[in-house]
Amino acid sequence: MNYNSTRDKNKVVTAAQAIAQGISDEGGLFVPQELPFYSLEQIGELCKGDYKARAKKIMGDFLTDFTADEISESVDAAYASEKFGSDDPAPISYVDIGGVQSAVLELWHGPTCAFKDMALQILPHLLTKSVKKTCADKQAVILVATSGDTGKAALEGFCDVEGTKIMVFYPVDGVSPMQKRQMATQKGSNVSVMAIRGNFDDAQTGVKKIFTDPEIKEKLAENDMLFSSANSINWGRLLPQIVYYFSAYCELVNDGKIQLGEKINVAVPTGNFGNILASYYAMKMGLPVGKFICASNSNNVLTDFISTGTYDRKRHFYTTISPSMDILVSSNLERLLYDLTDGNAQKVAGWMKELGENGSYTVDDATKAKLTALFTGGCCDDEMTKKTISTIYTQENYLCDTHTAVAFDVYAQYVKNTGDKTTTVIASTASPYKFSAAVLSSVSADKLPDDEYDTVELLSSKTGTEIPAPLAALKNAEVRFTAECEVDEMPKSVLEGLGIC
Numbered sequence: 192m193n194y195n196s197t198r199d200k201n202k203v204v205t206a207a208q209a210i211a212q213g214i215s216d217e218g219g220l221f222v223p224q225e226l227p228f229y230s231l232e233q234i235g236e237l238c239k240g241d242y243k244a245r246a247k248k249i250m251g252d253f254l255t256d257f258t259a260d261e262i263s264e265s266v267d268a269a270y271a272s273e274k275f276g277s278d279d280p281a282p283i284s285y286v287d288i289g290g291v292q293s294a295v296l297e298l299w300h301g302p303t304c305a306f307k308d309m310a311l312q313i314l315p316h317l318l319t320k321s322v323k324k325t326c327a328d329k330q331a332v333i334l335v336a337t338s339g340d341t342g343k344a345a346l347e348g349f350c351d352v353e354g355t356k357i358m359v360f361y362p363v364d365g366v367s368p369m370q371k372r373q374m375a376t377q378k379g380s381n382v383s384v385m386a387i388r389g390n391f392d393d394a395q396t397g398v399k400k401i402f403t404d405p406e407i408k409e410k411l412a413e414n415d416m417l418f419s420s421a422n423s424i425n426w427g428r429l430l431p432q433i434v435y436y437f438s439a440y441c442e443l444v445n446d447g448k449i450q451l452g453e454k455i456n457v458a459v460p461t462g463n464f465g466n467i468l469a470s471y472y473a474m475k476m477g478l479p480v481g482k483f484i485c486a487s488n489s490n491n492v493l494t495d496f497i498s499t500g501t502y503d504r505k506r507h508f509y510t511t512i513s514p515s516m517d518i519l520v521s522s523n524l525e526r527l528l529y530d531l532t533d534g535n536a537q538k539v540a541g542w543m544k545e546l547g548e549n550g551s552y553t554v555d556d557a558t559k560a561k562l563t564a565l566f567t568g569g570c571c572d573d574e575m576t577k578k579t580i581s582t583i584y585t586q587e588n589y590l591c592d593t594h595t596a597v598a599f600d601v602y603a604q605y606v607k608n609t610g611d612k613t614t615t616v617i618a619s620t621a622s623p624y625k626f627s628a629a630v631l632s633s634v635s636a637d638k639l640p641d642d643e644y645d646t647v648e649l650l651s652s653k654t655g656t657e658i659p660a661p662l663a664a665l666k667n668a669e670v671r672f673t674a675e676c677e678v679d680e681m682p683k684s685v686l687e688g689l690g691i692c
């Protein structure tokens with residue numbers, strides 16, 4: 192199976208090239224030329240296996256230039272029970288949300304307690320194999336822009352992986368204290384972390400610019416290095432996410448909650464549009480899905496896009512209690528647009544150009560009609576997020592994080608507005624302990640302690656829930672990274688970090 196760029200149909204690369212390179216030269220994203228399709232019978236077969244077996248089958252069908260052994264090795268190492276606390280890396284809790292028993296898909300049992308681990312535990316395996324296949328002995332330099340969770344998950348995934356270096360940029364005031372601590376204390380000899388004085392979009396744009404800067408690229412080439420990306424623009428990030436939607440469906444069938452073939456809905460707290468896009472690809476591959484419910488916080492650019500067909504980033508940027516969704520440019524939407532226009536790279540390139548130059552674009556009526564037939568959007572501000580955490584905790588005895596709460600609320604709005612009670616998989620994307628101050632203040636009227644760990648401990652004693660081991664272990668970890676820079680100093684800091692300026 193080969194891959195095209197969303198902005199240039201003449202670009203054709205293998206899976207290994209797509210993963211090693213991360214992004215296409217002209218700025219487009221790599222997409223598979225066709226998707227595998229599974230009949231209900233084949234989905235029934237998936238239901239008989241465990242998570243790893245499902246991952247091997249699905250990923251194998253996309254990574255046709257990898258051997259079965261390479262895929263098997265990667266999957267077994269990534270989803271080992273030591274990393275995810277059990278043999279099921281993505282367990283389901285059944286919780287009543289908006290009056291409907293819903294399947295809460297907990298994607299945060301990995302080493303950094305956010306759903307990014309589902310992809311970033313396996314990406315280093317896929318990436319190092321891809322680099323070997325495509326450019327032999329080069330060292331891969333992974334640049335990451337993060338709104339908090341990707342950075343730590345990528346650092347953890349790539350920590351001391353031979354033949355790689357990783358550099359992470361995060362907005363100095365745009366991450367939670369726990370997220371900052373997780374990154375600042377990262378171990379490993381090939382890692383570095385930098386706070387930038389700007390927001391996530393600045394960080395992301397800065398990284399994209401460095402990627403496509405011909406001078407910097409040449410410097411790297413001279414030093415036998417090449418850039419790659421661990422952001423969700425990398426196909427190797429998206430692909431592993433398709434797996435858990437199939438897996439959740441199988442669990443629902445196995446638990447007797449639905450019949451094989453019955454449609455489900457999917458609700459996802461969305462930022463860069465990677466997670467929800469993976470569920471869309473799963474549907475295109477045969478998974479019975481009716482509606483995709485796209486949940487945003489106050490940065491509701493996607494809510495507006497889905498209802499009007501106009502994407503307009505020229506608006507106030509809110510720093511919210513769900514920081515991993517504080518995004519105004521949702522990169523992966525480009526892949527959806529490519530698919531909805533039946534692969535019209537010219538059209539997509541035009542819209543992306545307008546977005547870059549004017550900050551907005553409007554899709555044509557046909558694309559808009561396709562979009563709204565499948566997607567519905569909604570948003571939830573901080574106050575409602577906290578209220579939702581409190582209600583679900585009090586009524587259901589289920590403690591959720593701020594991002595998941597946004598999805599819960601938007602899903603409840605959807606049920607109220609439509610009466611659609613189709614069984615829904617709601618993606619739960621982080622442990623409540625990553626955002627303990629916001630979560631604690633939602634479920635308790637007590638004054639918050641000043642110290643992050645006192646807050647974590649109080650949340651645990653108040654709610655009788657366990658502090659995830661990886662977060663507990665950070666309490667006494669050494670802080671290694673405290674540097675800050677301006678956005679326009681990012682290229683310099685990369686070259687300096689690599690020792691090639």
Ligand SMILES: *Cc1c(COP(=O)(O)O)cnc(C)c1O
Nearest residue numbers: 340462463464465466515620621
């Ligand atoms: C990254 C992240 C999101 C947003 O996911 P996208 O794939 O960017 O849409 C939501 N919640 C949490 C906790 C995250 O870390």
